[in-house]
Amino acid sequence: MKERKNISKALNNPKIQSITWKSLRHFKATMEYSRTKDILYVKEPLGHININNTLIYTHLVNFGSEEYVCKVAENVEEAKALIESGYEYVTEVNGVKLFKKRK
Numbered sequence: 796m797k798e799r800k801n802i803s804k805a806l807n808n809p810k811i812q813s814i815t816w817k818s819l820r821h822f823k824a825t826m827e828y829s830r831t832k833d834i835l836y837v838k839e840p841l842g843h844i845n846i847n848n849t850l851i852y853t854h855l856v857n858f859g860s861e862e863y864v865c866k867v868a869e870n871v872e873e874a875k876a877l878i879e880s881g882y883e884y885v886t887e888v889n890g891v892k893l894f895k896k897r898k
Contacts, residue, residue, distance in 0.1 A: 824852045863895040 803811040820841070828837045838849040866882055868874035869891050878884070882894035 821852065824849070828852050862898045864898055866894045866896075868892045868894060 799812055799814065803809055824837050824841055827840075828834060831837070834846065834849055834852075837852065838846055841849060843849045865885075866877050868877055874884075874892050874894070877894045880896075882896045885893045885895050887893070
């Protein structure tokens with residue numbers, strides 16, 4: 796609490812004092828759901844028994860306008876590099892593999 800107050804003063808932002816552990820937990824769950832779109836995956840680390848408790852986090856995520864960056868891999872090394880940098884495999888066309896990653 797003392798650190799939160801010091802940070803709030805240093806950044807001249809009184810809203811920082813309203814941040815709680817629950818706020819951080821909620822933020823992390825929302826970001827994980829946004830990234831994975833898998834509510835069951837998010838449910839586990841939160842320790843929720845009832846999925847309805849986890850569904851609270853879904854209303855904060857806007858899936859409406861998703862834009863992607865697309866990349867092509869012609870060999871295994873290129874595919875590996877794309878996956879390691881966060882790209883997701885989509886399909887194979889004319890002997891090349893297509894990957895996508897949200898902007």
